[in-house]
Amino acid sequence: MIKDITQKPLLELKKLTISYRSRSQTRPVLRNVDLSLHRGEILGLIGESGAGKSTVGNAIIGLLAPEFVQTSGSILFEGRALEGMDEQERDALRSRRIAAIFQDHTMSLDPLMSIGAQLTEAIRAACPDLSGKQTRGRAIELLTRVGIESPSERYHSYPHQLSGGQRQRVVIAIALSGTPDIIVADEPTSALDATIQKQILQLLRELVAETGVSIILVTHDMGVISEIADTVVVMRDGNVVEHGSTATLLDHPVEPYTRDLLAAVPRLRISSGKRTDPTFAVVNNASADDEEPAKRAAILVVSGVTKAFGRTSFGWSRKPRKPALQDISLELKPGAITGIVGESGSGKSTIGRIIAGLETACEGEIVIDGTRVDVASRRQPGGMLGRVQMIFQDPAMSLNPRLPIGDTLAESVRFGSAPSTDARLAISVIMDRLGLPMTFLTRYPHQLSGGQKQRVCIARALLAKPRIIVADEPTSALDVSVQAEIVELLGQAVSQEGISMLFISHDLALVQALCSSIYIFQNGSVVDGGSPEFIFGRSTNAYTRCLIDARPERFTI
Amino acid sequence: MSTDFIETLRRRMPTGSIPFSKALLGTYILVALAAPIIAPQNPYDLLQIRGWEASAAPGTMGGDGYIYWLGTDGLGRDIVSTILYGLRISLLVSIVSTAIAAVVGVTAGVVAAYFGGWVDALVMRIVDLQLSLPTILVALIAIVTLGPGIDRIILAIIIVQWATYGRVTRAVALSEIGKSYLDAVRLLRLPKKRILLRHVMPNSIAPALTLIPIELGHAIALEATLSFLGLGVPIDKPSLGSTVAAGFQYLMTGQYWISLFPGLALLGLIAAINFVGEDTRSKLDPRSRSL
Incomplete structure (x- = not known):
């Protein structure tokens, strides 16, 4: 990873401000975001949910929803402002030189197309001059490059026939098809197991070393950052909190927020x-x-x-499971x-x-x-x-969206066989212990944050006296x-x-x-x-x- | 350019017609409610009907100086009054049958999804069977089996319509049952009725609600069709559909008004319900709501 700091940056964001605009209000989601990306650099963009890190990524690849408007600042690619270009030029730039990798490997491939077809489609869009044979050759080459074994056989496979890690490799191959200068990777490994994550990160690092591509890695995971990023930008509520080289920032964080974030990583x-x-x-x-x-x-x-x-319906498939x-x-x-x-x-x-x-x-x-x-x-x-009570993974799905928190908890108390007169008392004791204000009793789940919802789920489990x-x-x-x-x-x-x-x-x-x-x-x-x-x-x-x-x-x- | 124009037109058209449709539907309902007061004649009351003034052309003056603005039908009933009273029957039949069909369908869908196994298989096969036959055929079979009468018509429409609600609700209920809040509820040993009524149903009902306005329009059309085919409401209690049917034989002899005016009234009613229904549906449907 040779990086020439004196070189002009490949991509720069200057005081980028993006607002969410609805009929009733205009609310900034990014405020004066500055960052620069050099050739061959892996820039980690880290933050918790709602920090605006994905918005930065989407602004760069041009995938912002129409409600999001760039209100001030600019995105400079090789010193030229993207806003200054006409639409055609900007689209061409984005399709050839900036590529994207998304989080969910199950969603980013077309389930009805073989991976070879999807790859050649991407290659054709990037290099229309290649002959059919050359395109196929390039596809096989890319599959080999991203570490797919026996690529000429896999060429005809469909996404469901591949494992999650292999699918994400194919997504990376598609991103590489236009030999891009920048890859925006939005949580590329968050849906993968740790052992697979390690391999994919390794692959990304090799690609940078070999091709000199730059990567903007959007993630919530400090571990991922520490593994491959050269520089880190810490974001919170649409602002850049801290910015620096990975080693310095991880060892000597300046801002209290960064320190808290690092301390919270088990x-x-x-x-x-x-x-x-x-x-x-x-x-x-x-x-x-x-x-x-x-x-x-x-x-x-x-x-x-x-x-x-169980077997599939009507015993149609006799395949032993x-x-x-x-x-x-x-x-x-x-x-x-x-x-x-x-x-x-x-x-x-x-x-x-x-x-x-x-x-x-x-x-x-x-x-x-x-x-x-x-x-x-x-x-x-x-x-x-x-x-035996359970606490589930996704707090957003663990509470009945149509019942106020108080009603959900009351059901649990009743099961815990407390007399109904004690129900309020039992609930208030538990709420207090879990740091939930009593005003939540009349709220609905969607009005609570993820952490608050999970506390309610803990309260529900405890109230049932398991x-x-x-x-x-x-x-x-x-x-x-x-x-x-x-x-x-x-x-x-x-x-x-x-x-x-x-x-x-x-x-x-x-x-x-x-x-x-x-x-x-x-x-x-x-x-x-x-x-x-x-x-x-x-x-x-x-x-x-x-x-x-x-x-x-x-x-x- | 031209596609832009068409797109704009398509987006504009319904929005412009919605206030009008709402007003029209409101008028229909008011008029139907007030029919006994405002109708010049009670077409159900044989004493008020003058057989000798049958098939009078629109604008004919009757014996007592009353002008038949839309003419009279073959029995001498004033078309204006027939439309007003017919409207009552059409609305009554459609509203009652749609409401009951929705309740039956939603219940069946939720029960099928929650209990699964043979209950699910049984309910859904009946739904499949019914949805694979043309609506009118199912209605005809039902009417022929049940016999004539307003209550039978309502029953027939319910039989036709519950299946749609059932299928839609089951699909949503299945995905809700996969969510962990229902697992949590199952661990609380609640009575099944309570789980279904308090947890599964409220969270699965939205798509069925969005169907109601559309199905209401279908119910009116279906009732009119059945009446037109002579299988609907009895002749002494004419609905819009049966009035159109009754006038059909007079069309050949140029007495167009007996069929035409009730037909137009029916057309306006169905159009108004569909427009308002589509508007309500898109407002209720969270997917078509913007952020």
Whole structure:
């Protein structure tokens, strides 16, 4: 990555201000954003949701919705203002020299076109002079370049026949088809598993070194920034907060906001078993008392659970399905937090839902508090249904959008069998403990932020007086700073309410900070398990090591 | 240029006609409600009908000095009064049947989606069967089986229309049931009725609501069609459709007014309902709402 600072920047934003204009109001979404991008540079644009980072990316590639208007400032490409060009010239520039990669690899390819056809379409648009054979040759060349194995066979594959990582590689190949100068990558790895993310980032870095392309990387993930960005721009509420080289900014952040943002990123400790991370100090205090529960009988014992999802309608497809879970056994000690870690498709959510009683296991048994439970016995009066509560991944979907918060919570209290006179009291106690103002009771879910909604979900789970809470990726839809708060609340809830928790996550650092024992899931099986000290210090399991290695080094202690 | 012009025209046309349609629909409803007061004659009251003044041309002066502005029909009934009273029947039939069809369809859709399995299969196969046959055929089969009468017509229209609501609601309910707030509710051991009424239905009802105005127009047209075919409301309680039908035989002899004026009234009503309905639908539909 040779970068000549004395060279004129390839792309510059000068005091760029973009406003959202509706009939009733005009509201700025970007205020005086300055940034410059040199040839061969990877510029990371980081911020939490609503920071305006994607708006910057869309303004550069020209994909702003019509409601967004550039009110002042300018975008300069090689010293020429984009606003000054006529429409045709600007479109040509954007289609040839600026390319884009989007987050969702399932959406950015046409499901009805083979990847070869999509790639040649892009190549033809960029270089219309090539013959059919040359176009195809170029397509194969690009597929090879982005690391697709046996490209001439894959050329005829359809998007659904590829894995997520492969699809994102194809998207990158399409972006490269016009030999662009700039690639705007909006969260290119956020929908991918950590191990795949690592490979894709590696690929992007190679491409920069080889072709001298510049990348604007829009992301919310400090880990991604620390892995590949040369320079970082930190954004908040449409303003640039801080700007500098990645190393300087990560090690010596100047602005308090940047410092908070960095501090909120959970760090993985692999050096020793000592817990020194100040972020999760409260949680750690709670789990420090875990010596004792280890000797007590488990509150939850799962043994030999197997689950295969049902046949397709009318038994039309007789293809035997790969079971989602195979012979899963695990246990949870009272008052403890047990972590389940795995990548997408590992079955970690399915086991959570089976334990809660939302799905039925095909084989095996689940024993809660010494009683074997199945669907029928759970439903009986006094049965276990609801004694396991869940907290879900996406708070936006976890609350009935048409019920005020108070009504949602009241339903839970009633289930928790508090007399109705105590309902208000119970709710207000919990709301207070979770830092939710009482005025929220009359609000609707859409009036709350993601973090607030997730607090309401925690309140709902606690009010039902569960024995066990299954938290299924409770923070992965939230910003990092909010994630820290939610994790702290979950830790407190466990220690104060005397419940046990199963914490399902893909984030090793989070699980390490919170859990007293951990199970590693891969393809529906438990491949490794033990205390955090064992998993992160001594485990020799290849998959566990692979997961640990996929973590950005910067955030590993 | 020309496509721009057409596009502009297309966008302008409905917006201009909506206030007019609303006013027209309002007038229709008012007039229908006030029919017994403002109608010069009660066409249901045989004593008021003068058989000897049958098939009088528009503008003919009757025996008592009353002018038949739109003429009389073959039985001597004043066309103005017939239209006013017919309007009542048309509106009554369509509103009642659409309302009941919506309730039945939404309930069926939600129940099918929530319970799944054979309940879902059964409900949806009936829906498929019905939607695969032409509307008028289903209505005819229903009427022939049920027999004549206003209540039977309403029933027939409900049978025709519930399937659409059912299908639309089931699709939405299925996607709502996949959301985690319903998982959370299922963990609270609430009675099924409460889960359905308080959680699933309110969140799945929006697309069905947007269908109502459109289906209302269909119901009026269907009732008119059935009446025109002679299977609708009985002859002594004429609706707009049956009046058009009754006048049909007189068209050959040049007595156009018996069919024409009730027909025009019907046309205006259906057009007004469709315009207003389309407007309401687009306002209710969150997808067509701008940010």
